[in-house]
Amino acid sequence: MNTKQQTYVISFVILLICLLIAAVIYFYTGNVIIAIFFAPPIIHWILRKKANSEHL
Secondary structure (H helix, E strand, O other): OOHHHHHHHHHHHHHHHHHHHHHHHHHHHOOOOOHHHOHHHHHHHHHHHHHHHHHO
16 A cells, blocks of 8 residues: 555544544533544644655
């Protein structure tokens, strides 16, 4: 598995975890937590930046 594929797999797993956390919080409190949805794209960006810097 190359670095690009690893980045997408890790990002997908983090996205699923964040969605699960958001669903659990919504189920118990009734509040929608928007901040949880910002984490996966930021983490994906960091991983891609790190992968690109390793190839240079």
